[in-house]
Amino acid sequence: MQIIEKISEMQSWSEAQRCKGRRIAFVPTMGFLHQGHLSLVRCAREGGDCVVVSVFVNPSQFGPQEDFGAYPRDFDRDRKLLEKEGVEVLFYPAVQEMYPHGFQTSVEVSELSALLCGAHRKGHFQGVATVVSKLFNAVRPHVAVFGEKDYQQLQVIRSLVRDLNFDIEIVGHPIVREADGLAMSSRNAYLNREERKAALCLFRSLNRAVSMVQAGEVTARVITDAVKAEITRESLARLEYVKLCDTVTLAEIDRVQDRALLALAVRIGKTRLIDNTILTI
Numbered sequence: 615m616q617i618i619e620k621i622s623e624m625q626s627w628s629e630a631q632r633c634k635g636r637r638i639a640f641v642p643t644m645g646f647l648h649q650g651h652l653s654l655v656r657c658a659r660e661g662g663d664c665v666v667v668s669v670f671v672n673p674s675q676f677g678p679q680e681d682f683g684a685y686p687r688d689f690d691r692d693r694k695l696l697e698k699e700g701v702e703v704l705f706y707p708a709v710q711e712m713y714p715h716g717f718q719t720s721v722e723v724s725e726l727s728a729l730l731c732g733a734h735r736k737g738h739f740q741g742v743a744t745v746v747s748k749l750f751n752a753v754r755p756h757v758a759v760f761g762e763k764d765y766q767q768l769q770v771i772r773s774l775v776r777d778l779n780f781d782i783e784i785v786g787h788p789i790v791r792e793a794d795g796l797a798m799s800s801r802n803a804y805l806n807r808e809e810r811k812a813a814l815c816l817f818r819s820l821n822r823a824v825s826m827v828q829a830g831e832v833t834a835r836v837i838t839d840a841v842k843a844e845i846t847r848e849s850l851a852r853l854e855y856v857k858l859c860d861t862v863t864l865a866e867i868d869r870v871q872d873r874a875l876l877a878l879a880v881r882i883g884k885t886r887l888i889d890n891t892i893l894t895i
């Protein structure tokens with residue numbers, strides 16, 4: 615596995631692959647890899663001839679009060695895991711390489727970015743859209759894989775690619791969970807034992823919603839109230855939002871018709887966790 619730190623070198627490598635007719639599949643990450651990430655890597659392997667994974671903790675998607683400094687990092691472990699997966703290139707740029715002195719351009723997917731997590735994390739999706747655009751221009755993939763764990767991010771990327779005519783296929787990958795249902799996340803490392811147990815309330819509340827819909831309930835208010843009640847029962851948890859939304863526009867809807875996204879963000883102590891499920895009739 616090659617480790618590439620420079621954008622120009624990454625571009626040259628990709629150009630050479632393209633000249634050989636090889637299809638490049640890309641998985642962007644912020645590192646501290648878990649089985650969710652590795653599942654995306656395996657999916658990328660199926661979609662391309664060679665796989666590039668980036669590890670970059672992107673400062674521009676963190677707010678000033680957020681956890682950029684504390685975000686877990688373990689490059690050596692990440693490198694070994696990716697090597698085992700047979701990844702061709704680990705793209706590992708420094709912050710200075712991505713945002714050199716004088717950097718002043720940003721990309722904003724305006725409407726989608728204002729909803730759900732965007733309402734609570736100002737500027738977050740602008741940071742995401744900007745860095746993903748830069749990563750796409752560095753890696754020049756044919757296909758890129760993103761997790762449905764960050765469902766809103768996936769929709770932001772789909773819009774970005776369509777609006778700016780990136781010639782890249784975007785593939786969404788289902789949420790990978792721990793055996794007890796907690797969605798895998800690098801941020802789970804922040805949780806102590808008690809908090810880890812408390813964090814199960816997210817999955818529990820989503821399951822409750824799924825059961826309600828299976829039993830015929832379709833009203834958003836009734837479903838989200840049940841989720842709220844489930845989260846409120848957990849004393850270490852504080853609900854940031856729970857919303858029933860259109861699966862494409864993410865606009866709030868008042869009843870499940872066919873398919874709907876149920877998304878929530880919860881704070882467990884100082885850790886902010888997100889999760890979601892698709893409700894179908």
Ligand code: AMP
Nearest residue numbers: 643644645650760761763764789790798
């Ligand atoms: P991150 O390193 O958290 O920025 O995540 C990198 C990619 O992995 C994103 O596309 C995430 O949506 C995806 N991802 C993270 N956790 C999971 C998970 N539990 N299941 C599926 N995809 C995930």
